[in-house]
Amino acid sequence: MVEQVWRSRRVVLVPCSFQGHITPMLxxxxxxxxxxxxxxxxxxxxxxxxxxxxxxxRFQIIPDGLSNHVISSGNIVEIISFLNVNCEVPFRECLALMVNQQDPSDEIVCVIYDELMFFSESAANQLKLQSIILRTTSAATCISRLALLRLKTEGHIPLRDPIMQDPVPGLHPFRFMDLPISKFGIPENYLQLIINAYNTRTSSAVIWNTVDFLEQSLLPQIQQQCHVPIFPIGPLHKFAPASSSSLLMEDTNCITWLNSQAPNSVIYVSLGSLASMDRKELVEMAWGLANSMQPFIWVVRPGLINGSEEIDLLPEGFKEAVGGNCCIVKWAPQKEVLSHGAVGGFWSHCGWNSTLESISEGVPMICRPCFGDQRVNARYVSHVWRIGLQLENELERGEIEKAVRRLMVDKEGEQMRQRIKNLKEKVELCIREGGSTYNSLNNTLELIKSFWF
Structure with a gap:
């Protein structure tokens, strides 16, 4: 009987329009x-x-009013700011139509929106619908973003040097170079976006794609400042079946290639869906990987090189030098790759989804963050959890070769592998019946259920 009642309720999801946000929402x-x-x-x-x-x-599209100029700028903060202005009315009209046309046996019970799509809350509130926020980044990112507001009032922003290694006052273990700043620095619209993203307004709760033991000192701190309950129910991908939410076509041929490789021998290299580099960096990366003599899968997606959509930008003689020791794809089925027994390391941009996926599969990391929360995650991976090492200097083939061998061959890498294996086992305990994530998910479901009783 309870199951029938639940099946008669609908939840409306509003994801933010970037891969790292769409994936956890779906x-x-x-x-x-x-x-x-x-x-x-x-x-x-x-x-x-x-x-x-x-x-x-069901999928329902709304107009977003983004010009080609705004999209091509790559300015994520500007894009999100425009979305929150342009989408408010279309979303309210869309939601009102859904409410007016809904079947009594399929009523909307609540709206769950990405923290960056905060225009959703006012529409839900006006239509007397409950709303819940989904945060797709780490709790550490939340703490460090909010710290930017304090640093601004204390005169530390604008930063004298964005790669300064001095510790941030009152924000251990972060240095100024670890702060979650955008490619375009810390403009006023970014600080305003932070204020809006972390304001819960009339929403009833916050769902967080994190695991409590990974951020056990931070979540209570945030809960103390937040007037609604927080539910850490990550890693979300461990509960969801393996349906794809990728905006790019995945090349599964790399799995066939992996099947022929020795256990823990392959390093998987992927810098995510948004990161980019210049041609010189790609060349150094290519030869560093080749000279390490470790087999590798490398995701070289269109748009990885600044200003170019071409994929055939690898240095002359590179493919001949590596031969069958590498597999190069435009995009990979990442969760499947990381769970493969042949993969022993992950060179990552340290987006939060990638970090959680790597921890969940017990794969240690080389961190090369580009912007935003990636910097925060990389600091935690390398200096708090100590399950990876960070490339902090200009990319140079000798340093890359050394880093790959440190991770894949040396004792240091083996120690990281053991530490991340321990974290993997803790994740598995969390998601089992009676575990903290399992219980938090049940509490989330009970809250949603309470909305119609």
Missing amino acids: QLGTILHSKGFSITVVHTQFNSPNPSNNPEF
Whole structure:
């Protein structure tokens, strides 16, 4: 009987329009659907998810008013700021229509929106619908972003040097170079975005894609300052079936190649969906990997090189030098790659999804953060959890070769592998029945259920 009641309720999801945000939101949708809820995803024209990847969901597109100029600028803060202005009215109209046309046996029970799509809250509030926030970054990122507001009032911003290694006052273990600043620095609209993203307004709770033991000193600190409950139910991907939410076509040929490699011998190299580098960095990266003599999978996606959509930008003689010792793809099925027994290391940009996926599979990391929360995550990986090492200087082939061998061959890498294996085992305990994440998910479901009783 309870199951029938749950199946008659619908949840509306509003993901932020970037891969690292779409993925956890759709994973959350898959979890809620498996618990009996109907799911509608309201999304922008920009970076629309592929509905065929989640045929059990309804997808509703709203106009976002983004110009080609704004999109091509790559200024994420500006894009998100425009989305929150442009999408408020279309979303309210869309939601009102859904409410007016809904079947009594399929009523909308709440709206769950990405913290960066905060325009959603006012529409839900006006229509007397409950709302919940999804945070897709780490708790450490939240603490360090909010610290930027304090640092501004104390006169530390604008930063004298964005790569300064001095410790940030009152923000151990971060240095100024670890702060979550954008590619465009810390403009006023970024600080305003932080204020809006961490204001819970009238929302009823915060769902967090993190694991409590990974950030055990930070989550209570945040909860103390937050007037609504926080539910850490990560890693979301461990609860959700393996449906793809990728905006890029995944090349599964790399799995066949992995099947022929020795256990723990391969380093997987992927800098995510947004990071970019210049041609010189790519050349140094290529020869550093080649000279390490370790087999590797390398994701060289279109747009990885600044100002170029070409993939054939590898240095002359590189492919001949590495031969069958590497597999180069435009995009990889990352969770499948990381869970493969042949993979023993991950060179990552340290986006939060990638970091959680690596921890969940017990794969130690080489960190090369580019901007934003990646810097925060890299600091935690290398200096708090000590499950990876960070490349901090200009990319140079000798340093890259040395780093790869430190991770994949040396005793230091083996110690990191053991530490991350211990974290993997703790994650598995958290998601089992009675574990902290399992219990937090149940508390989330009970809260949503309370919205219609």
